[in-house]
Amino acid sequence: MSQQPEHLPSMDADYALGDEQIRDYRANGHIGLRGLASPAEIAVYGDAIRTIVKELNYHRKPIHERDTYGKAFIQIGNVWEKSEIVRRFVMARRFAKVAAELMGVEGVRIYHDQALFKEPGGGHTPWHQDQIYWPFDSDKTITMWMPIVPVTEEMGSMTFASGSHEAGYINKLVISDESHRTLRQYIEAKGFGQTTYGAMAAGDATFHAGWTLHSAPGNPTDRMREVMTIIYYADGLKAAEPDSNARKADLAGWLPGVKPGELAASHLNPLVYRAAK
Template sequence: MHDNLDSLPSLNENYELSLEQISSYQRNGHILLRGVADQEEIAVYEPIISDWVQKLNGHDKPVEERDTYGKAFIQVGNLWEKSEAAARFTLAKRFAKIAADLMGVDGVRLYHDQALFKEPGGGHTPWHQDQIYWPFDTDKTITLWMPLVPISEQVGSMTFASESQKIGYINKMVISDESHRTLGQYIEGKGFEKMNYGAMAAGDVTFHSGWTLHSAPGNPTETMRKVMTIIYFADGIRIAEPDSNARKADLAAWLPGQSPGDAAGSRLNPLLYSRV
């Protein structure tokens, strides 16, 4: 499929952000942007990504027999390494520039991509902070979350706890029933406003900060919720000493050959956009 890479949409054209959108993201820790990829672009890239997810799906048990994390989604990372066509999507300059603009930085590198496909009957994604998994000591991280198919109000966007990113590191809890309960109580206690953007079209995106608390509902529909995510960090940040097994595992997986104190940027972390 798509041996001719020249026929793939480049995804390099600029998506203009307003100052209001940038300040809203910096205040709340999340934002919805409509139509970041158009329908023709999605029509080309969705089958490519879906095909690879199907090939690389590691689940061998039906949904109802898995643990909470396993029920939440089919998860496939670094698709861009497996396929030049998928790499066109993950490494797209258009998406990377939005990430840099929202964070207010001069350049961004790829941390990794992840397809997160929530099956029909798939469970909820518990409350968590992404960055407890990442060996970085910075708030300059951001995730793009793009549905490749329309998602209904029932499934919706993720739910975000607005301004929770300002607190930074809350606790080390990995995604679990315990994190859902404990962080849910924390959100209530702090009085954070919860925001869900509802239905999204294929090609709409949310961006959220690495520290923003978020969760996602289950999938009660008959169709697969197909989402592609791309995680970026600001160019020039340093790797922190990993203080948990999750962060040690991430350092080995996504920053191969690098050590604490190094400027993050292994062969798996290309510079995707730079203003300078």
């Protein structure tokens, strides 16, 4: 029996984020945080996320017949719109406060969420930068990546190119074989160190900046790697003129009704945290 919203675990309690962790994030463009969500919270919210993904899984071809992007994961966006339980999770004050503190901003809005489930035998996630998709006038963006099942070393978690966020916009390559090849060469040429946080418990999380180069290995295990992501941006950002088809699509899909130069704040982008004055 599913839980009623009034009986859901609260997600308002603060996570103690230290100054050194904030400095590390800003220097490297990523950080790993252990125990951001409790086992009890993951048991409830993870099950709700899993149910929606199962209902909306659009893949009909076996993995070996898909392209690189299709092999990488089952991807369902704005899961919060489809479930009151998931909405409570995505709008959690705890996660949003961490995002704001890492970026050094007073308030954050939701850009969108994504469930990213890498199937057994699923392929690698190519190197890419998230923010090539995002039509904002600032780089004050951040993504939380949280497994809702234990992720072993073999199953693979994210790999980050440390310090690569400082390079800003590198190129327009969307997630593809070409982005993997080209950006891997770029990382090697620039000498960026590569960091992974290894095995992760359900409820652990990584955060990374919009320009941070990242990838993930394939899943050679017989278990689904189930991950929920939430993208935040600083309150007050404006929509930029989209300079690619990817950004045009994002502007229309995730900032509906917002025009370039206007405040980035549609009905899909609620303010989820603001620091007390």
